[in-house]
Amino acid sequence: MLKLFQNAPLSAKIGAGIVLFNILIAIFAPLIAPYGETSVVGDVWEVFSDKFYLGTDHIGRDLLTRMVYGARNTIALAFITTILSFSSGSLLGFVAAVKKGWTDQVLSRIIDVIMAFPTLIFALMVLSVLGSSIPVLILTIALLDSTRVYRLARAVAMDVEVMEFVEAARLRGEGTRWIMIQEILPNALPPLVAEFGLRFCFVFLFIASLSFLGLGIQPPLADWGGMVRENAGAITFGIYTPLIPAAAIAFLTVGVNLIVDWFLHLSSGLKE
Template sequence: MLKLLRQSPLSARIGMGIVMLNILVALFAPLIAPYGETSVVGDVWESSSAKFYIGTDHLGRDLLTRMIYGGRNTIALAFITTAISFLLGSFLGFVSAVKGAWTDQLLSRAVDIIMAFPTLIFALMILSVLGSSIPTLIFTIAILDSTRVYRLSRAVAMDIEVMEFVEAARLRGEGLWWLIRHEILPNALPPLVAEFGLRFCFVFLFIASLSFLGLGLQPPLADWGGMVRENSGAITFGIFIPLIPAGAIAFLTVGVNLIVDWFLHLSSGLHE
C-alpha cells in the first residue's frame, strides 16, 4: 500500500490531501469549531473579523463553525448512504448474475422500474410523504442509488461468472454464497472501489441539492446545501457568503474525483 501511494500521481495526492483535510475537520469538529453549532453569537451577515473569521450567517451564527459542522454532517450522511447503497446494490447484482434465470429477470425488471423515474423527483415525492428525518433520508437515497450499483455489479459479475475458475468451483459443488465471497467479490473489487468514489460524489451532491430545496438535513443542523439556501438572500446585498459552502462542496467533489481517476487508471490495467 505504501509503495502504491509513493507511485501515485500528483493529482491523486492532491485529492487525498483534500479528502483527508475534510475527514480530519469532520472528526475533530467539536475541538476545532470556535462556537456551538446553533449558537447565535453576532449580528446578521457580519463581515470577517478577528472574532468571526469568515463572518456570520443569516441568523448571526458563526459561519466558520457552521461550515465545520456542516461538513461533518454532510460527509457522514453521504458516506453512510453510499455504504448502504453499495451493500444492497452489489449483493443483489452478484446474486442476479450468479443465479440467472427468473431471479435475474425479477431483480432487473424491478430496478428498471425504479430507474424509469427521475431520481430527484422520486426522492422529492417520497420525502414529501414520509418526512425528512435522517433515517428516511438515508434509506430513500440509498435505495435509489443502489439501482446504479446493481447495474454495474451485475455487469462485472456476469463477466467473471463465465470464467473457468468459477466453473471449476461450480463443479466442486460450491454454493451461491461461497462463489460470491471467494470468486466474484475479489475480482470485482477494483471497479467497485472506483465506483464507490463516484457514487459518493453523486450522493454528496444529491444530499446538498435536497437540502437546498428544503428536504435534506433540517435546521438547526448545519449542512452545506442548506447553508447555500439559507444565505442566498445575501447575494442581493453584494455579500457572497453563499459561495463559501458552495465552494466547499465543489472542493471536496473535485478531491474525490481526483482519487477516483487514479483508481480507474489502476483497475484498467493500462500503464503510462
C-alpha cells in the same frame, strides 16, 4: 496500499489530501469549531474579522462553526448512505449474475421500474410524504443509488462468472455464497472501488441539492447545501457568504474525483 499510494500521480495525492482534510475536520468538529453549532453570536452577515474568521450567517451564527459542523453532518450522512446503497446493490447484482434465470429477471425488472422514475422527482415525492428525517433521507437515497450499483455489479459479475476458475469452483461443489465472496468479489473489486467513489460524490451532491430545496438535512443542523439556500439573499447586498459552502462542496467533490480517476486508471490496466 502504502507502496501503491507512494507511486500514485500528483493529482491522486492532492485528492487524497483534500479528502483527508475534510475527514479530519468532520471527526474533530467539536474541537475545531469556536462556537456552538446553533449559537447566535453576532449580527446578521457580519464581514470577516478576528472574532468571526468567515463572518456570520443570516441569523448571526458563526459561519466557520457552521462550516465545520456542516462537514461532519454532510460527509457522515453521505458516507453511511453510500455504504448502504453499495452493499445492497452489489449483493443483489452478484446474486442476479450467479443465479440467473427468474432471479435475474425479477431483480432486473424491479430495478428497471425504480430507474424509470427521475431520481430527484422520486426523492422529492417520498420525502414530501414521509418527511425529511435522517432515517428516511438515508433509506430514500440509498434505494435510488443502489439501482446504479446493481447494474454495474451485475455486469462485472457476469463477465467474471463465465471464467474457468468459477466453473472449477462449481465443479468442486462450492455454493453461491462461496462463489460470490471468494471468486467474483476479488476480481470485481477494482471497478467497484472506483464506483464507490463516484457514488459517494453523487450522494454527497444529491444531499446538498435536497438541502438546498429544503428537504435534506433540516435546521438547526448545519449542512453545506442548506447553508447556500439560507444565505442566498446575501448576494443581493454584495455579500459572498453563500459562496463559501458552495466552494466547500466543489472542493470535496473535486478531491474525491481525483482519487476515483486514479482508481479507474489502475482498474483499466493502462500504463503511463
